[in-house]
Amino acid sequence: MELKARLGKEVILFDGAMGTVLQQRGLKAGDVPEKLNIEKSKEIIDIHKSYLKAGAEILTTNTFGANALKMEEIDYSVEEVISAAVENARKAVVESGIEAAVALDMGPLGELLEPMGSLTFDEAYNLYQQQVLVGVEAGADLIHIETIADLYEARAAVLAAKENSNLPVFCTLTFEEDGRTFTGGSIRSMISVLEGLGVDGIGLNCSLGPEKLEPLVEEVLQYSKLPVILQANAGLPVMENGETVFKISPAEYFKPLARLYEKGLAVIGGCCGTNEEFISLIAENLKNKKVKEREVIKESLVCSPSQSVDLAGVNVVGERINPTGKAAFKDALRNGDLDYILKVAVEEVDAGANILDVNIGLPDIDEKEIMVRLIKELQGILDVPLQIDSSDPEVIEAALRYYNGTAIVNSVNGEAEVLEKTLPAVKKYGAAVIGLTMDDNGIPDTAAGRFAVAERIVNKAAEFGISRDKIIIDCLTLTASAQQEGVKETLKALNMVKEKLGVKTTLGVSNVSFGLPARPVLNRTFLSIALYQGLNLPIIDPNDNEMMAAVKAAAVLNNIDQGAADYIEYMAETENKSGSANSAKEIKNESEEKDLQSVIIKGLKSEAARLTEAVLKEKKAIEVVNEYLIPALDIVGERYEKGEIFLPQLVQSAETVKEAFAVLKAEMARTGGGDISKGKIIMATVKGDVHDIGKNIVKTVLENYGYQIIDLGKNVNIKEIVSTVKENKIKLLGLSALMTTTVKNMEKTIKKVREICPETKIMVGGAVLTADYADMIEADFYARDAKEAAEIAKQIFE
Known part of the structure; x- marks a missing residue:
């Protein structure tokens, strides 16, 4: 099948579910579907054939969990499983006589990546690379990365696919009804990152039925220029007579797909709960039809996973992460004290920075190593996009590889060698890039000269496939004290670049006033x-309220801030803080940064330990827990529930409390002051389920509310859970399940615990669980997330 030739032109059909069809055919709860590629290959081939006869044009290999982490649970290697899976799909094509492509299916790894979890980006990359290499060798036609909830994991998988194969790459993420992934990723960030990395198809799969996913898919259709994919579930599963059942019929499933087809949907298939009947109905109505044309809204986005910024407006770039002229900053870098830098970053974001420039260039440090560390730390506590500021192409390449989002590279210039060394990495990782209007001859004196350099940069970027919406030109601010005429030329050049090249612009504003009095006025x-001349990205100190006020005012006067809502809100906040612009900054520095509760909320780990020691001079350990740690976690939890922060920030705050608890426990051991634990809770993922992402997050949060957690791990048999509950006289047991196939084991576990330990309360959670499920399997509580688990624990113990 000429997949690439048809992609985006004719509707292409994927198959439906594999796991739930296997359940219908007798797959037992807890069994590993991937084993059946070898042990029951005929069964797998028959399912593939049923989809081919229904009209599927792409067969998905039965390799959703075939990575080395999950394959530890079975007796077969990744190589054996994937090779057999591809061979099974190929046999189905040959034996049925129906032409179809074979997609190597790669699902989530089952563990959270840093900073939320312990799995490193490189480890995730290596796991996916292994799958890709085996799949390519076995003869797959394309790579389908699916059901990913973490954009960082998606990046690792896509890079592994792109760097180790020449096959087309599809990537679909799984979203909640609120338009966010489990880890807080947004649709616009997904589009920006995956388009930048060069995938061939993008979209959504799993989680919900097509009707509930419809508005989310519409957003992808509005903003992505790529062919859009949808593989929805047959609705959310329910429990009937102890079995997992999907209630949506093929006819109900098809109705929203028909509407989405009219809006440009290009690739359609099914996920959990769908079978050949669903695919047959779609094929009857849409197979080989032309994809509808659509108008795509063009944006110039940079992003973190949860927040995107359109460069077309006016956005403030914080300038303070820069060692130039800052002795304390330099010392922090030399000592590896990243927390000092993180505090600066938090201040900038609190003050209103939309993007942070990250410059750590010192000759006597390992800039690449520290830059990567700093980026990971920054992304653990903040969600604004970053601007990677370095003159070293190796530093830029490393930073872009580990950055979870779409970054800005600051910078290149008009020198041919610089452009050749840096632009390939900019293109590969989908970044935006700042071009300085200078070359081998320095900074041109005239606006025309700077424009010529800018035009050369834009044209060279085009040769590397970098579009103008990713280019930002810096016409370079000169000092009025030494080059007064040059300041005027900077402004003229900025206007020329904006009008004639149609790219975005930036300037380091404060350079203009060096050497002159009353610098803020200048x-x-x-x-x-x-x-007024068209500056998009002023690089300033956002703690300067007068400068920020000027930005807000300009947005009103240029009709960007329509209704002046942002301006009014900013001015009201500024007046409420202090009544004067300058004292607001002083109050902030004197109070917030010295408060333990504030440090926990912001996720500044080393500060938490230091401040806990200080507070212990006046407070008892239990008072520190109740007056500082718990209230801080409550605030973080409330912000998480409201969608003001997301999973990375929640986990970072919990990890920060760990630092405080370590100090408190050491103090208790020294003084013999007793136990600050509020009680024991057992956590376990039930038999047959090898996923423990959600459980581990709940564990982290509960530990930091002061509970002692006995973590039995994943794939835990009933006997072990019951005996541990009995031995420890446990008041609260937490059970987790991610897969529909293992909910039955959760029910059996609850029943056995009830028999042996009737006083124990049981809370359940996991991706497939709902409150109704919890009631049906007779759990005492349903915990949707870690915050709810903490509330349940309070009920039981307090």
Whole structure:
């Protein structure tokens, strides 16, 4: 099948579910579907054939969990399983006589990546690389990365696919009804990152039925230029007579697909609960039909996983992560004290920075190693996009590889060698890039000269496939004290670049006032003029309220902030803080940064230990827990529930409390002051389920509310759970299940615990669980997330 030739032109059909069809054919709860590629290959081939006869044009290999982490649970290697799976799909094609492509299926790894979990990006990459290499060798036609909830994991998988094969790559993420992934990723960030990495198809799968996913798919159709994919579930499963059942019929399933087809949907298939009947109905109505044309809204986005920024507006770039002229900053870098830098970053974001410039260039440090560490730490506590500022192409390449989002590279210039060394990495990772209007001859004196350099940068970027929406030109701010005429030329050049090249612009504003008195006045005036000339990204100190006010005012006057809502809110907040612009910054530094509760909320780990020691001089350990740690976690939990922060920030705050608890426990051991534990809770993922992402998050949060957690791990048999509950006289047991096939084992576990330990309360959670499920299997509580688990624990113990 000429997949690439048809992609985006004719509707292409995937198959439906494999796991739930195997359940219908007798797969037992807890069995590993991937084993059947070898042990019951005929069964797998028959399922593939049924989808081919129904009209599927792409067969998905039965390799959803075939990575080395999950294959530890069975007796076969990744190589054996994937090779057999591809061979089974190929046999189905040959034996049925129906032409179809074979997609190597790669699902989530089952563990959280850093900073939320312990799995490193490189480890995730290596696991996916192994799958890709085996799949390519076995003869797969394309690579389908699916059911991913973490954009960082998606990046690792896509890079592994792109760097180790020439096959087309599809990637679909799984979203909740609120338009966020489990880890807080947004649709616009997904589009920006995956398009930047060069995937061939993008979309959504799993989680919900097509009707509930419809508005989310519409957003992808609005903003992505790629062919859009949807493989929905047959609705959310329910329990009937102890069995997992999907209630949506093929006819109900098809109705929203028909509407989405009219809006440009290009690749359609099914996920959990769908079978050949679903695919047959889709094929009857849509197979080989032309994909509808659609108008795509063009944006110039940079992003973190949860927050995107459109460069077309006016956005403030924080300038303070920069060692130039800052002795304390330099010392922090040399000592590896990243927390000092993190505090600066938090201040900038609190003050209103939309993007952070990250410059750590010192000659006597390992810039690449520290840059990567710093980026990971920053992304653990903040969700604003980052601007990677370095003159070293190796540092830029490493930073872009580990950055979870779409970054800005600051910078290249008009020198041919610099462009050749840096632009390939910019293109590969889908970054935006700043071009400085200077070359081998320095900074041109005239606006025309700088424009010529800018035009050369834009044209060279085009040769590497970098579009103009990813290019930002810096016409370079000169000092009025030494080059007064040059300041005027900077502004003229900015206007020329904006009007004639149609790219975005940036300037380091404060350079203009070096060597002159009353610098803030010059800076503010220059900024206002530059904004009128079309400046998009002023690089300033966002803690300067007068500069920020000028940005907000310009947005009103240029009709960007329509209704002046943002301006009014900012000015009201500024007045409420202090009544004067300058004292607001002083109050902030004197209070927030010295408060233990604030440090926990912001996720500043080393500060938490230091401040806990300070508070212990006046408070008892249990008072520190109740007056500082628990209230801080409550605030974080409330923000998480409201969608103001997301999983990375929740986990980081929990990890920060760990640092405080370590100090408290050491103090208790020294003084013999007793136990600060609020009680024991057992956590376990039930028999047959090898996923423990959710359980581990709940464990982390509960530990930091002061509970002692006995973690039995994953794939835990009933006997072990019951005996541990009995031995420890446990008041609260937490059970987790991710797969529909293992809910039955959860029910059996609950029944046995009830028989032996009737006083124990049981809470359950996991991706496939609902409150109704919890009631049906007679659990006492359903915990949707870690915050709810903490509330349940409070009920039981307090």
